[in-house]
Amino acid sequence: MNEPLVLGIETSCDETGIGIVRGRTLLSNTIASSMDEHARYGGVVPEVAARAHLEALQPAIDAALAEAGVGLDELDAVAVTSGPGLAGALMVGVGAAKGLAVSIDKPLYAVNHLVGHIAADILTGGSAPLEYPTIALLVSGGHTSLLHVRDLTTDVELLGETMDDAAGEAFDKVARLLSLPYPGGPEIDRAAADGDPEAIRFPRGLSRASDLAKHRYDFSFSGLKTAVARWVERCEAEGVEVPVADVAASFREAVVDVLVTKALAACADLGVPRLLLGGGVIANRRLREVALRRAAEAGVTVRIPPLSLCTDNGAMIAALASELISSGRPPSRLTFGADSTLPV
Ligand code: KG4
Numbered sequence: 001m002n003e004p005l006v007l008g009i010e011t012s013c014d015e016t017g018i019g020i021v022r023g024r025t026l027l028s029n030t031i032a033s034s035m036d037e038h039a040r041y042g043g044v045v046p047e048v049a050a051r052a053h054l055e056a057l058q059p060a061i062d063a064a065l066a067e068a069g070v071g072l073d074e075l076d077a078v079a080v081t082s083g084p085g086l087a088g089a090l091m092v093g094v095g096a097a098k099g100l101a102v103s104i105d106k107p108l109y110a111v112n113h114l115v116g117h118i119a120a121d122i123l124t125g126g127s128a129p130l131e132y133p134t135i136a137l138l139v140s141g142g143h144t145s146l147l148h149v150r151d152l153t154t155d156v157e158l159l160g161e162t163m164d165d166a167a168g169e170a171f172d173k174v175a176r177l178l179s180l181p182y183p184g185g186p187e188i189d190r191a192a193a194d195g196d197p198e199a200i201r202f203p204r205g206l207s208r209a210s211d212l213a214k215h216r217y218d219f220s221f222s223g224l225k226t227a228v229a230r231w232v233e234r235c236e237a238e239g240v241e242v243p244v245a246d247v248a249a250s251f252r253e254a255v256v257d258v259l260v261t262k263a264l265a266a267c268a269d270l271g272v273p274r275l276l277l278g279g280g281v282i283a284n285r286r287l288r289e290v291a292l293r294r295a296a297e298a299g300v301t302v303r304i305p306p307l308s309l310c311t312d313n314g315a316m317i318a319a320l321a322s323e324l325i326s327s328g329r330p331p332s333r334l335t336f337g338a339d340s341t342l343p344v
């Protein structure tokens, strides 16, 4: 099969993503998010996300097909995220994908969400193809992972990940401490614009020499979140107004510093002069700025797909399956299930 026409389904968190690709060409990328429904809880509620996927899936599939201008009968394969992610949310996508594949009698590919984020890069068309090896830093509300990609379809190694909160989750929780709305990332980014990133020296998780021995490429944001909480409490106890802009800027600086430092350490240690960024937190202006500057100083080239392909989406899932098909990988057996802790 030369240029397979693949429909990808992504439901691992709060985005119902349906994407259609032909080979490495993006035809449609439809996303329905239940983020608004989670806003009043200050974070993603798994049951709410699963129910929202159930409601959003069929309209999203119809919209994606219409946008791509293709019919169901033209598809060569269906792809779905089988993990990692929220169990109930994943199950909705996996069930729908199996039903669709069986009904049109086409092969089904179960793929890994994190590897899907890396595959987003191949849809960026026009630019040179992803070169191997590359280091990938994936930061979102659900994951913070550092990967060594030697080959997208056969050789992706997880170097490290967060030991507690994901980076986006830390933004969301700290925003709440500062009485900013959900999702907190964009709010903190905005508030930080008027603040001094050096005003408060917040801790950089797992960055001490004693931590680095065991957790060189791992992340931890819970200590940072607690440090912000203490700072806010102290202001309140002393009856002084919380300097929101300075706290936001200093917090953002601590997150950005640790993400960029560890990603570039992996590049240096492994002799890999390429870094791919992905996940919704890449929307952070300071993160992109610092990553680009420090990578240039270190002789590392940085790739950042457009934001619509960085946040969770179905196109990246379809793209990964398309690569697997082209590499000769047989389809998944229909007995696979959702796996919330699926390894890469
Ligand atoms: O990839 P994504 O859209 O999906 C999920 O993880 O579900 O990422 C969403 C996360 C949220 O935690 C949000 O606060 C964070 O990305 N985020 C940001 C920014 N924009 C979104 N974090 C920091 N700075 C931003 N500008």
Ligand code: ZN
Pocket: 113, 117, 140, 142, 143, 279, 311, 312
């Ligand atoms: Zn993701």
